[in-house]
Amino acid sequence: MSRFEPLTLRDKAAIIGIGETTYYRRGRAPVGEFELALDAVQRAVDDAGIPLQRIDGLASYSDDGTPPVRLSNALGIAELKYSNMFWGGGGGGVCGAVGNAAAAIAAGLADYIVVFRSLVQGRVRFGAGSKAGTHPARVGGQLGYVAPYGVMTPAQTIALRTKRFMHDYGLGQDVLAAIALTSYEHAQHNPRAVMYGHPLTRDQYDQSRWIAEPFHLFDCCQENDGAAALVVTSRERACDLTDSPISILAATQGAIRGHDLFDHGGPNYATANFTGVARRLYEMAEISPSDVDVAQVYENFTGGTLMSIIEHGLCAPDQATSVLTPENLLWTGGLPLNTSGGNLAECYMHGLELIIEAVRQLRGESTCQVEDAHIALVAGGPVAAPVSSLLLRT
Amino acid sequence: MTAARYFSSFELLPDDWARTLDAPFWEGLRSQRILVQRCSVCHAEQIPAEHRCKTCGLGPLGWREVAPEGRIFTYSVVWHASHPMLQSEVPYLVAVVEVGSGARVVGNILGDPRQEIEIGWPVEAVFEEHEPSGVTLLQWRLTGGSAGVRIE
Numbered sequence: 342m343s344r345f346e347p348l349t350l351r352d353k354a355a356i357i358g359i360g361e362t363t364y365y366r367r368g369r370a371p372v373g374e375f376e377l378a379l380d381a382v383q384r385a386v387d388d389a390g391i392p393l394q395r396i397d398g399l400a401s402y403s404d405d406g407t408p409p410v411r412l413s414n415a416l417g418i419a420e421l422k423y424s425n426m427f428w429g430g431g432g433g434g435v436c437g438a439v440g441n442a443a444a445a446i447a448a449g450l451a452d453y454i455v456v457f458r459s460l461v462q463g464r465v466r467f468g469a470g471s472k473a474g475t476h477p478a479r480v481g482g483q484l485g486y487v488a489p490y491g492v493m494t495p496a497q498t499i500a501l502r503t504k505r506f507m508h509d510y511g512l513g514q515d516v517l518a519a520i521a522l523t524s525y526e527h528a529q530h531n532p533r534a535v536m537y538g539h540p541l542t543r544d545q546y547d548q549s550r551w552i553a554e555p556f557h558l559f560d561c562c563q564e565n566d567g568a569a570a571l572v573v574t575s576r577e578r579a580c581d582l583t584d585s586p587i588s589i590l591a592a593t594q595g596a597i598r599g600h601d602l603f604d605h606g607g608p609n610y611a612t613a614n615f616t617g618v619a620r621r622l623y624e625m626a627e628i629s630p631s632d633v634d635v636a637q638v639y640e641n642f643t644g645g646t647l648m649s650i651i652e653h654g655l656c657a658p659d660q661a662t663s664v665l666t667p668e669n670l671l672w673t674g675g676l677p678l679n680t681s682g683g684n685l686a687e688c689y690m691h692g693l694e695l696i697i698e699a700v701r702q703l704r705g706e707s708t709c710q711v712e713d714a715h716i717a718l719v720a721g722g723p724v725a726a727p728v729s730s731l732l733l734r735t
Numbered sequence: 736m737t738a739a740r741y742f743s744s745f746e747l748l749p750d751d752w753a754r755t756l757d758a759p760f761w762e763g764l765r766s767q768r769i770l771v772q773r774c775s776v777c778h779a780e781q782i783p784a785e786h787r788c789k790t791c792g793l794g795p796l797g798w799r800e801v802a803p804e805g806r807i808f809t810y811s812v813v814w815h816a817s818h819p820m821l822q823s824e825v826p827y828l829v830a831v832v833e834v835g836s837g838a839r840v841v842g843n844i845l846g847d848p849r850q851e852i853e854i855g856w857p858v859e860a861v862f863e864e865h866e867p868s869g870v871t872l873l874q875w876r877l878t879g880g881s882a883g884v885r886i887e
Contacts, residue, residue: 476746477746477865477868478746478747478748479748479749479750479751480747480748480750481750483783485748485752485757486749486757486783486840487841488747489748489872490741490841490842490843490874491742491817491821491824491843492813492841493817493818494817496815496817497811497817497829500811500813501810501811501829501841504810504854505808505809505831508854551812551814551815551826552815553811553812553815554812554813554814598789598790598792604789605831605839605840605841606782606789606838606839606840607781608781608789608837610809610831610839
């Protein structure tokens with residue numbers, strides 16, 4: 342028999358501070374990415390009620406461009422004890438960055454770790470795939486099998502998978518529309534949301550131009566400038582610092598075999614790649630999906646969100662048409678979803694704004710507050726693996 | 736059968752595959768043959784190629800020729816040009832086609848991008864030569880035109 346306790350991350354760490362800059366439409370940020378990062382980190386540390394100099398770790402994801410030592414020096418950190426970039430997955434890693442910070446806290450590597458993301462979009466638009474150069478242009482790797490046929494962006498590759506998923510489960514455009522309309526409706530109550538004051542009707546959704554069927558324009562995340570940050574520490578320190586520590590109940594990351602964003606030949610096709618991550622998430626938390634009070638589920642595209650919702654067990658696939666409706670997904674409904682507007686309508690901060698909204702829900706401070714919210718799920722970017730998810734609790 | 740190109744101006748080709756794992760597939764297309772990897776342990780078939788089987792994780796993998804036909808596994812009509820060279824080509828139709836006993840390839844479906852198409856419909860291969868690059872791409876045409884036999 343082992344002398345050691347089973348290893349788990351459950352309830353070892355907590356989020357004590359959240360911070361975000363103003364969220365701008367793409368290209369409208371008045372300062373650069375580095376200055377936005379500093380701003381967001383300062384706000385998160387102020388929210389945590391600790392001095393900036395107590396921070397001793399940094400964690401990010403999606404190949405954030407901020408140089409960590411420059412950031413550490415600009416923040417006045419005396420000594421950096423942890424520096425981590427979640428590997429791969431783009432926005433799929435947002436919850437994994439928090440999980441990595443929690444693991445470092447649990448292992449005693451650092452005491453106060455900032456998780457952040459800063460984005461100034463620049464001149465390359467989303468949906469603008471490969472570069473030109475030689476003629477004819479060439480592309481290598483997995484893209485060599487798909488780009489010659491005009492498949493080179495996440496929108497197209499996820500549209501193909503979504504179409505198959507909808508076919509497999511007999512789902513129609515209504516479930517995609519419901520996810521989009523929900524984000525936009527919640528954004529109308531959130532003055533911080535980029536789409537605040539810009540409501541979306543079903544007619545406008547249906548009339549909006551196609552990107553790659555079944556995705557209309559409004560099925561796709563925005564392009565934004567801004568920055569967001571969180572402060573993570575141990576649960577013990579959090580309980581000393583605040584009356585409302587938001588505990589990290591579980592954090593998991595990874596990928597299932599035989600699936601990759603641009604590989605359409607793997608055995609697992611119509612999936613957001615969450616089946617393993619979600620199973621291990623609920624195992625770590627020792628709860629079931631029905632215990633989740635509010636869900637923030639990353640929308641790169643509504644189709645990815647749809648697959649993610651189902652793979653997290655929030656809704657059975659054969660009930661999706663009746664459960665995933667604009668009414669039921671509202672903060673007053675049975676499955677509150679993306680309650681501050683999400684990536685579609687609040688801001689595309691690669692999902693970090695979803696974790697911030699989950700914290701607000703559990704503090705009772707959301708602009709669309711779910712009654713008695715005690716457990717929040719956050720799912721990171723679907724389909725682009727490795728993916729990651731979080732369960733937070735009061 | 737060979738065909739004129741699907742795209743009238745867009746041309747993007749795979750990098751030189753001569754010394755890579757993928758060589759048999761691209762060499763096969765040049766002789767109008769479709770070759771896929773086949774796992775010696777679980778017999779799953781896969782393309783793109785990989786060092787291990789994506790289904791069982793084991794190997795080794797051999798190569799097998801499959802018939803130049805398949806079924807629509809999924810599809811999408813693309814309207815947004817993701818590359819400057821695609822601006823004059825939208826809308827266009829992309830599909831994932833299931834070949835052999837389960838391998839899948841991405842390609843275009845020749846003809847009107849708004850043609851009637853359903854998951855499960857049969858398609859036949861059309862080999863699209865790109866000279867002088869020495870690359871052949873694999874395209875598809877609905878079998879029997881738009882009145883393709885539908886098998887669920």
